[in-house]
Amino acid sequence: MEAAFRALGLTETEVRLYILLIRSEARWDGSVPQLLDVSPEEAAAAVDGLAAKGLLTRVEGRPAHLIVSPPDIAGEVLVSRRKQELHTAHAALRRLADEYRTAWPDQLRTLVEPTPDAAVRQRIDQIQRMARREVMIFDVPPYASPEAASGAAGNETEFERLAAGVRYRTVYDRRAVEQEGAMLRVARYVEAGEEARMAHRVPLKLMIVDSELAIVPTVAGEAGQSAGSALIHPSPLLDGLIELFEQVWAHALPLSPGGVAQPERPPLSAPDRQLLTLLLGGLTDTVIARQLGVGQRTVLRRVRGLMDRAGAVTRMQLAWYAAQHGWIEPTTPERPQTTSTPDDGD
Template sequence: MTLEIDLSAIGLTAAQELEYHSLVVDGGGTEDALATRWDRSADDVRRLLVSLRDLGLVEQATFDGERPVWFPTAPDVSLQGLLNSRRHALAVAETSVAQLTEIFRRDLNHADVGDLVEVVLGPEAVRARFLQLELSAREEVCAFVDARPVAVNPEENRAEVQALGRGVTFRVVIERASFDDEATAAETRDALRANALVRSVATVPTKLLVTDRAVVMAPLSVRGHDAAAVVIRAPSLVQSLVTLFEAVWDSGIPVVLDPEDGLVDGPTGPDSLDIALLSHMLNGLTDDAIGKRLGVSGRTVQRRLRGLMDLSGSASRMQLGWEASERGWVTRRSVDS
């Protein structure tokens, strides 16, 4: 069985990770034996072992005057120590970021215009700023997407995947014409699978990116530049653009994935699978139990129910059940069955 091991997050290089894994799986050995096993020079092996020793991952022992043998320390001790050190460093860094952010926001009321509004010029600079803002999001990203990508193409946007993986909420309003582009359609499918919320409208008023309701990025027309954008931190302007986003969001139609993983744009009500999901939900079944009964995954159940909540404007599953009954989507008979 091949294990997927990734220790880069706690500071190990690829070579350190590979050879420590070898020591854990295959056991220790002398420097010469390890050089043969790893197909490395003796000097290279020596440097690697010393670096692993400095991290507390290997130890050296000599038996009956033989050549020293290197062997791994227990992962739950050595690696946990590195994890704890990294967690402490991250906690200190997070506290520092929070303190700097508080100072920055406190000074916004008497900041210069340049601190409140930043102009970004050129495709590369716009792309880098866009991705940086997505990566910096802690709670929510809201966006308008039109059919004319300029600086950031859908296939290049890995920051969104990383942010979704951290649990950041994404709400995206997309122009329907954008789905004609396969890259945009593929990115939308991936986002929906990762539990992003997507709605469609005929046209969006502008491209827009809002992170944590504190920073806004919007396009700017500047003579002599192929791409330009403005990054806004002024609270009153940010609030106005957040209000614009919410108004367009409320007018949009939820986009969901059908059982064949295709995009369904513009549903006016639940389909037969949705009705079955609702009935089982109201009967108290868990998402996994519903999925087993209907032959779909638990994630599909969650995604479908979230889409129905979005469609009905429900803030909770309890409210969704009430809305489903009021709208005639389910009846007592269908629930009891």
Template structure:
């Protein structure tokens, strides 16, 4: 837990031991931490340099911990200061980059990244830099594109970044794929499935995309596409596949299942009344339903269509033929 202020596991364990014990001899500390005395002394020397421990003046040969409120507080202040400086430097570099890239040349709109390590690193950078949304078309093992099991995805999710993912049906046939999909759904990521996706694809905030260049057996390579007509085309491709894909849900026991069914007759009645201008309470009274039942069904329809507002739900209802448009006289 103290790694953020520069302590490794040994140093944190030693400091916690000193805090709990009050004063400890070197041999005793080495025994408690299962270290050699030489290693334990190196740990103590490092803690001493950071102001976290000192030799006891009252009890020679023993080490004591500095008060956590004072010692750790000082380290936190230093860490915050360093982070502020790094943030300022990042802002200046970003400003310089924008100034240089205000009129980018055509060759600057697309990067070619080669080598497995370089592709993986660039991929994590793209997703870690996402501020609002990550969209992905997934083939093969889902861990290659989703937020599961890697630090960049977890950090993005913790910032409230939205995920919309479309998987090839082949993923559902592998046990590993099912586990990863279940984890994604548990995190609130929106997942859908189609028989086949045209290509692997990741888009961050609609401003940066990655697509693979090579097939199996060749050296991994990928295109990184910046804001351009090509990026707009890739975004349009994702949205087209997303609209046609079937939503995935967590079934009983946490298993993944497809939501193949459309609205039932009751859903259609609720939709029709809502589109006619009735409130949820009026719809519930009209159909002799509970208010929560109406709201739950509307939420289910929004999840089915992948929309976030009722206005969008109404548009999808018309487009999918769930309700008929009223012809003017």
């Protein structure tokens, strides 16, 4: 509670005095400094500060009475005043930013800030806090530490921004999901509101904020340490990065909090389900081709098509995906009837 009041510009002593007055009547008879465990001068300064902020009224007398103002009324006034102060500060920062762009045009043209790894993390935190609408992320290993990969040292700022209503979309490279403890990390973000997907290959580490600013590492060492960052302002380059993200996002598999990719594709056709049933039944391509009355090359082509739909690179991954997404029934496959459809591709 004290931290909330201090955010409105109250000192620690003023907060403690105001809460004391809310909970009990107080007279200016020397008891206030004792109750607050401060000097009489500090207590008097707190009374003056609260009075100036409209949170209490001092009624002279022997001793004087301290009358507290209702929090819901006086507090709203303080909140409104604080909002106006923040709005004024934000406008001043924008004017200063315009001066910066005028004074340092070459700095903006290069877009690269050769800063150490710690400064890059600070900049990533800063631009996330600037976000008003959406943050888009490519998450790709290697990471700076095992803690970062597992989520023990994750992006805590994301939780704050998600709670503030900022949308987060993250595409995880398949290698990121395969890291030990990675799905626990992803689950934390998804449960907080992140929209997460997985792609077989994500081209680079990337963060885009409100489609107005992007940051990418310029150099990454073997352990994932970034030797600098490129801050991209509105430009054709930024437009290209946004388009790249949207393309990868459109073809990536959604991840649920439990870490299972959820399909956004139509169900399998009857012939594809028949092929998959035979494949998962352990039959060889030659036997499957004979069973279906097609050529072996057709079987290979159709299996490759199923793997592409599932985002799988091996048949084992295809089998896992099929079982997780209801492509096959969890029963012992029956021997299908052969078809007489000729294979035009053989």
